[in-house]
Amino acid sequence: MHSRSCRPKQEQVLRPENQHNWCAELAKESSIHGNSYVVRRDLHWTERLFWFAMVVSSAYYAINTCIAQWDRFREHPIVYEYEYLFALRNFTFLGMTLCTNYETDESVNKLIKYTWGVDPTVNETAATYYGNFLRVLNHLNYDNLETLAPFENDSTLDNLPYVDMLLKLQEKVLPPPYPVLLAPIITEMGLCQTSSQLTRFGNPYGKQEDLNVTPVRQCGFFNDCQLMHKPFNSILTHVILYLHDVNEMMLPHDHRTVTFDAKVKSSYVLKLLVNSISADVEVRNLPVAYRKCRYEDENNLSYYHPYHPSLCRLECRINWALRLCHCKPYFYVAAPNAPVCNITGMLCLARTKWLEKPCLCFPLCRENTYSIIEEYEQSGGDQNYVGEQFERTIIIKMDLPKMGMKRRVVFSTDQLIMSFGGAIGLFLGASFMTIYGLVYLFLTVLAFKCKLCFSLLKNNN
Secondary structure (H helix, E strand, C coil), X not given: CHHHHHHHHXXXXXXXXXXXXXXXXXXXXXXXXXXXXXXXXXXXXXXXXXXXXXXXXXXXXXXXHHHHHHHHHHHCCEEEEEEEXXXXXXXXXXXXXXXXXXXXXXXXXXXXXXXXXXXXXCCHHHHHHHHHHHHHHHCCCCCCHHHHHHHCCCHHHCCCCHHHHHHXXXXXXXXXXXXXXXXXXXXXXXXXXXXXXXXXXXXXXXXCCCCCCCCCCEECCCCCCEEEXXXXXXXXXXXXXXXXXXXXXXXXXXXXXXXXXXCCCEEEEEEEEEEEEEECHHHHHCCHHHHCCECCCCCCCCCCCCCCHHHHHHHHHHHHHHHHHCCECCCCCCCCCCCECCHHHHHHHHHCCHHHCCCCCCCECCEEEEEEEEEEEEECCCCCCCCCCCCCCEEEEEECCCEEEEXXXXXXXXXXXXXXXXXXXXXXXXXXHHHHHHHHHHHHHHHHHXXXXXXXXXXXX
């Protein structure tokens, strides 16, 4: 008796669903071309099949066109165009980093006695061994860590203050405190001297503090943009010169850093051309992954700020070192809480080929790079030097460009939306209101089904 009393109620609930034609409702609410012909009962089935095929084909081409426009927005939203720069902009004078591996027997012997308590005049064998280690350490850089292999099993060389030892070895070539031009900095190429404004990230004295360097200079088209420097107080030592943006750190083997071999006894006049890349205001509105560049205030780094490509690569190298060998090389000042590699750790990095690990570092959207266009050398001869009064000098002249490159948006987000609308409207005759109507109809059906299920459950109980 109970089931009989419930059956009329269930039939009464089910009857409205059976009577309502949702396909007809869809055709009525949608303005898609041909959709209404698909559900018309007065047409022959072949006509309805034809219109159904037309709707499906149109939807296929509309979706394909939208996907193509999305790929274009993702891969090629920006083009590069030339802009006129002559007398319209000022540029910052480039940065300079000088690196050398200068040491003397006196400084080596003094450091051996200070570190291990070995007197070279008493224990010549031990002094020779430790002297070889110090010379390897002084020539060590990120690309030749395997040269430490002869010292792998010597525990007396672990946990040493490697950077402090380099400062003592190169004490005679460190820049003087006055006049301020360059500051000592620990880099991937060892202990160097730089005019970079990011000295806090390579401070060799154990603190992330800015060191005194020459202030940033502005160069205009009517200014004399040049620098004259006499490296290392005329001490004859091999010099490698790195030229880069003054707001970047030196990156060896990178296109943003110009590397120049200044030899031992030569003077040079180098003329460099600035290659300028700027960006439209609209570039910032694009996602970083699509424009493939960053602004300085769009920092995604943990150890450094603001964003610079050189800092990004340094952090990437630190992270790979920590992941592969659970330590970082001594020439990275950032991540102060990370353990510093001993000899075994640095050999681990060399053997795991940590330099081959990829680093995804986008360039700056607005950046300057440099290229040498002229070079003049004056030399007394590196082998048989006879010019006693000759004093080595490096003169750097910066030539400002008359034309530059500019990033310009050719496919922005609003253009992407309009292209979607155009494709859907062309092939289907639909619009935003059509899509809204379909969504509204779907939600109505969903609400009706939920209400129906709730009613059935309630009646069964």
